[in-house]
Amino acid sequence: MGKVLMKGNEAISEAAIRAGCLNYFAYPITPQNEVAEYLSKRLPEVGGVFLQGESEVAVSYMLFGASACGARVLTTSSSPGISLMSEGLSYMTAAQCPVVLINIMRCGPGLGGILPAQGDYFQATKGGGHGDYHLLVMAPASVQEAVEMVMQAFILAEKYRNPVMLLGDGLIGQMMEPVEFPEDYIVPPVNKDAWATSGMGTRKSRTRNLVKTLYLDPVELNNHNLLLKSKYDRMKREDVRFENYNTDTDYSALIVSYGTMSRVCITAIDNLKAEGLEVGMLRPQTLFPFPEKGVHAAAAKKSCKVVISVEMSMGQMVEDVDRSVKGQRPVEWYGKCGGEVPTPEEIMDVVRAKLKQSS
Amino acid sequence: MGKTYKKPEALSDNYTHYCPGCTHGTIHRLIAEVIDELGIRDRTVGIAPVGCAVLAYNYFTFDFQEAAHGRAPAMATGIKRVRPDLMVFTYQGDGDLASIGLSEIIHAANRGEKFTTVFVNNAVYGMTGGQMAPTTMPDQRTTTSPYGRKVEDAGMPIRIAELLATLATPSYISRHTVIRPKYITKAKRAIKQAFTYQLEGRCFSLVEIVSTCPTNWGMTPSEALDWTEDKLLAYYKLGEYKTPE
Numbered sequence: 001m002g003k004v005l006m007k008g009n010e011a012i013s014e015a016a017i018r019a020g021c022l023n024y025f026a027y028p029i030t031p032q033n034e035v036a037e038y039l040s041k042r043l044p045e046v047g048g049v050f051l052q053g054e055s056e057v058a059v060s061y062m063l064f065g066a067s068a069c070g071a072r073v074l075t076t077s078s079s080p081g082i083s084l085m086s087e088g089l090s091y092m093t094a095a096q097c098p099v100v101l102i103n104i105m106r107c108g109p110g111l112g113g114i115l116p117a118q119g120d121y122f123q124a125t126k127g128g129g130h131g132d133y134h135l136l137v138m139a140p141a142s143v144q145e146a147v148e149m150v151m152q153a154f155i156l157a158e159k160y161r162n163p164v165m166l167l168g169d170g171l172i173g174q175m176m177e178p179v180e181f182p183e184d185y186i187v188p189p190v191n192k193d194a195w196a197t198s199g200m201g202t203r204k205s206r207t208r209n210l211v212k213t214l215y216l217d218p219v220e221l222n223n224h225n226l227l228l229k230s231k232y233d234r235m236k237r238e239d240v241r242f243e244n245y246n247t248d249t250d251y252s253a254l255i256v257s258y259g260t261m262s263r264v265c266i267t268a269i270d271n272l273k274a275e276g277l278e279v280g281m282l283r284p285q286t287l288f289p290f291p292e293k294g295v296h297a298a299a300a301k302k303s304c305k306v307v308i309s310v311e312m313s314m315g316q317m318v319e320d321v322d323r324s325v326k327g328q329r330p331v332e333w334y335g336k337c338g339g340e341v342p343t344p345e346e347i348m349d350v351v352r353a354k355l356k357q358s359s
Numbered sequence: 360m361g362k363t364y365k366k367p368e369a370l371s372d373n374y375t376h377y378c379p380g381c382t383h384g385t386i387h388r389l390i391a392e393v394i395d396e397l398g399i400r401d402r403t404v405g406i407a408p409v410g411c412a413v414l415a416y417n418y419f420t421f422d423f424q425e426a427a428h429g430r431a432p433a434m435a436t437g438i439k440r441v442r443p444d445l446m447v448f449t450y451q452g453d454g455d456l457a458s459i460g461l462s463e464i465i466h467a468a469n470r471g472e473k474f475t476t477v478f479v480n481n482a483v484y485g486m487t488g489g490q491m492a493p494t495t496m497p498d499q500r501t502t503t504s505p506y507g508r509k510v511e512d513a514g515m516p517i518r519i520a521e522l523l524a525t526l527a528t529p530s531y532i533s534r535h536t537v538i539r540p541k542y543i544t545k546a547k548r549a550i551k552q553a554f555t556y557q558l559e560g561r562c563f564s565l566v567e568i569v570s571t572c573p574t575n576w577g578m579t580p581s582e583a584l585d586w587t588e589d590k591l592l593a594y595y596k597l598g599e600y601k602t603p604e
Contacts, residue, residue, distance in 0.1 A: 023441050049440045053433070054466035061430035061463075065437030068424050069404060069445065073437070091427050197422035197438075199445050201401030210416055212407075212425040 003178040008143045008168070009034035009076075011179045012102060013042065015150040016074045020187045021100065022048030023073045025062040027055055027081060030114045031170040032104035035076040056081040060088025067097040068211040070196030072154055072187075076102040078170075079120050080111065082128065089163055090129030093228070094213035096195070098157035100150070101135075102166040104173035107312075107339045115339025116170030116260060121316035124167050125288040132225050134232045136164045136239065137287040139258040143177035145285075151185055156239060158190045160231050167287060169312065171260040171341065232289070241285035242294045245269065250303035251280035253351050254329075256295060256321045257310040258284045260341065265310055268347035279351055280304070287317070295324035304329055306358040310347060311335040330358050367391035369400050373417050380573035380580025383411060385537045386479060387418050389547045390448070393554055394421070403446040404438055406431040410452040411485040429460020432467035435474040446557060447474040454484040457493040457517050464523070464565075471528040471562030475553045478519060481570040482591060489575030493517045496590060501575070516594065520567045524600035531556050531564035532601040536592065538571065538584045549599075561603055569595050 006014070013035045016024070024039045036052065043050040049066075053059035059075055066073045077085060082103045092099055103124065107117035124137045136156055140146035149166055157164040192198065197209045215221035245262075246269050247254075257265045262283040269279045282298050284291050299307050307329050309318035318333040325331050334350045336342050366372075369391035377383045394400050400421045407415040409428040416423035426434050431449035439447050456464050456478050464476065483501055484490040490503040494516045498507035508516075520534040531553055535546035546568060553564035569591050573583035 025437065025440075051436070051440055053436075054462060058430070058433040058436075058463050058466065061426065061433035062437035062440070064430075065406070065424065065434030066441040067437075068434075069422075069438045069442050071441035073441070087427060088430070095425075197404050197424050198442065199402040199404065200421055206401075208420060208422050210423050210425075212416065212423075214413060214425060 003180045005176055006143065006179050007034055007174065007176050008146055009104065009173040010038045011143050011147050012076070012150050013038040015147040015181065016100070017042060017046060017048070018181055018185055019151040019154045021072045021074045021154055022046060023066055023071050024049065024075065025051050025053055025059045025066070025073065026075050026077065027053050027059050029078045029081040031106055032076050032078050032102070032173050034173070035102070056084035057087065060085035060092070063099045064088055064092050064095070064097055067092065067099045068095060068197055070192040070198040074100045074102070076104065078104050078106050079108050082120060082123065086123070086129035089135065090131050090133060091213050092163050093133035093135065094131065095211050096161040097163070097211070098161050099163045100153045100157055100166070101163060102150070102168065105167065105169045107337060113339045114170065116312065116341065117337055117339060118169055118259060118261065118312040119314070119316070119337050120167065121287065121311070121313055124165055125290070125320070133228060134288050136160060136162060136235055137167050138164065139167045139285060139287050140172060141259050141262050141283060143172065143175060144179050146172055147179050147181060151182065154187055160235060162231060167259070169260050236289040239286060240289045240291050240294070242291035243283045243285060244298065245281040245283065246273070246278065247280040247282070247298055249278040249280065251278040251301065252303055252305050253279045253355055254298050254304050254307045255279060255281040255310050255351070256284070256307065256317065257281060258287065258317070261310055261312050264341060264344055265347055268344040268351065271344055272348055272351060277351070290320045290324065292324040295321055296326060299325045299329050306330050306332060306354050308332045308334060308351065308354055310342065312341060313337050367395045369394040369420055371418050371420050375418055376414060377411065378574045380571055380583050381411070382537045382568070382570045383479065385543065386477065386568055386570070387415065389537070389543070389550055390477060391419065392547065393551045396551065397554055397558065399446045399554070399558070402444065403448070406434050406447070406449040408449070408451040408455040409486070410455050412450050412452060412479065413486065415450050429455050429458070429463055431455070432460065432463040432472070432476065436467050436470070436472045439472055439474050443473065446554065448554070449474065449476045451476060451478050452485065453478070453480045453482065453494040454492045457519055465526070468523050468529045468563045468565065469526045473557055473560060473562055475557050476565040477550065478565055478567040479570045480519070480567055480595065481572040482516070483572050483575045485572050485575055496594060518595060520565070520600045523565060529563040529565065529601055530561040530603045533599040534567040534569065534595060534597050536569040536587065536597060538569070538587050542597070556603065569597070
């Protein structure tokens with residue numbers, strides 16, 4: 001199969017099916033409704049399960065139940081919907097259930113608006129629900145990358161027995177781009193006998209499985225949380241992903257930006273290069289685990305005078321950038337969070353101004 | 360001479376944490392007996408609620424999941440949709456099902472999800488320490504209705520069996536109790552019927568069981584049984600509210 005022109009939301013849906021996920025539970029919310037519309041047609045064709053739940057709260061527990069009995073499951077939503085699912089996310093993470101969630105972010109807080117934004121960074125990377133937990137969070141910058149990440153997300157979810165979130169924004173969901181689906185994509189089988197409640201009769205051992213999150217003994221709960229922490233530490237060792245742009249030059253400023261925003265930054269960087277000003281960029285592809293070492297190393301470059309976090313949010317990622325830079329360089333933020341995407345010209349002005357301030 | 364009465368295989372050896380005079384233990388046993396009799400232990404998944412029965416999984420010997428407050432029907436939906444071959448039941452209390460999880464139970468029932476719910480109604484929040492439930496009786500004192508439930512503030516108690524029986528989709532809705540031996544056989548028959556309907560692939564079934572809470576009612580076990588019979592059963596009428604056509 002060659003390249004096809006597809007809308008982001010539809011490409012994501014198709015990618016899930018090709019990754020072997022035939023179970024989808026969701027509740028409609030703009031700007032990701034094309035996923036449910038696409039899958040409501042496609043899943044019956046391939047013998048899958050499509051169910052529109054009565055609320056995002058219910059949907060998150062449909063995912064929990066299905067995942068806990070060993071099925072590969074997906075949901076998609078947008079910011080306010082993810083807030084409602086957060087309770088379930090805390091439980092699924094505690095119960096170590098692999099599920100894949102896609103958040104096609106809109107702007108908030110509250111009902112906010114339906115235009116693209118990145119205001120759910122904190123919610124995605126620092127919790128959202130209660131208790132000590134993390135999701136593995138991936139951030140695509142194109143429809144093609146979204147397709148590949150959806151496919152990888154199921155593998156990562158099962159590797160860690162942890163929910164994985166794909167954090168896109170309204171633009172990624174709504175834009176049409178040429179995409180190619182990997183032909184030889186094989187999701188390796190995972191032995192779920194050790195934990196999934198798939199019925200005792202399906203297991204050789206004939207021992208029962210229990211999926212739970214309640215630990216009344218403080219020592220037991222502490223140990224459980226330490227076990228979860230060891231998984232997050234392993235994610236930090238094995239699955240940090242990022243890309244660099246223009247960092248083989250002696251850049252005087254380093255931009256850190258992800259998703260749609262990073263594409264605008266690339267245009268700004270190219271324009272500045274034409275003017276004789278070198279700017280490097282680091283684009284996190286995983287937001288948790290955050291590429292701390294990558295950012296630290298990129299900021300350490302001698303020529304680099306300032307690090308700028310460019311976001312479609314009110315200075316959320318900049319906190320992770322700042323703690324990664326560890327005081328080597330001044331760290332600045334620029335962004336918009338009402339649904340407008342900053343233009344290349346604005347970013348060029350910001351880079352010039354921040355360089356001036358820091359020199 | 361062989362044993363004529365023994366502990367069901369589906370029931371564990373653990374002592375329960377339930378208070379004296381509470382009927383959770385009896386209800387657990389009935390479920391276990393039904394599972395044994397139907398020979399479905401190998402393919403049954405139970406879902407424990409929040410509330411007193413949160414630890415129900417300690418007392419059964421088959422696969423179990425634990426739900427958040429009120430969400431057991433959504434979890435059961437997820438399981439049953441992806442694994443229709445499994446036998447799935449939720450075990451829920453009245454705060455769990457009739458308050459925070461009312462939306463989940465209504466929609467699961469209305470979609471005709473093919474699982475069974477055992478709904479234990481004791482007119483109070485037990486585990487959290489005796490607060491008012493949607494099923495608390497008028498003038499019943501609880502820790503959050505210290506002057507008695509005032510209908511003008513809190514409305515009348517919700518009758519779940521009647522409410523769900525107004526939906527066209529569910530196949531079987533009935534209400535029972537286990538407070539006296541004479542009721543227990545009927546309650547077991549209803550639970551077995553509900554599971555059998557699920558085995559036959561029929562849609563949603565619910566058995567409501569009117570239960571006791573001597574601890575939070577401030578009564579002796581024996582007073583609690585009498586109060587249940589006199590007061591609760593007068594409002595929560597026993598019987599079958601919906602059967603398959």
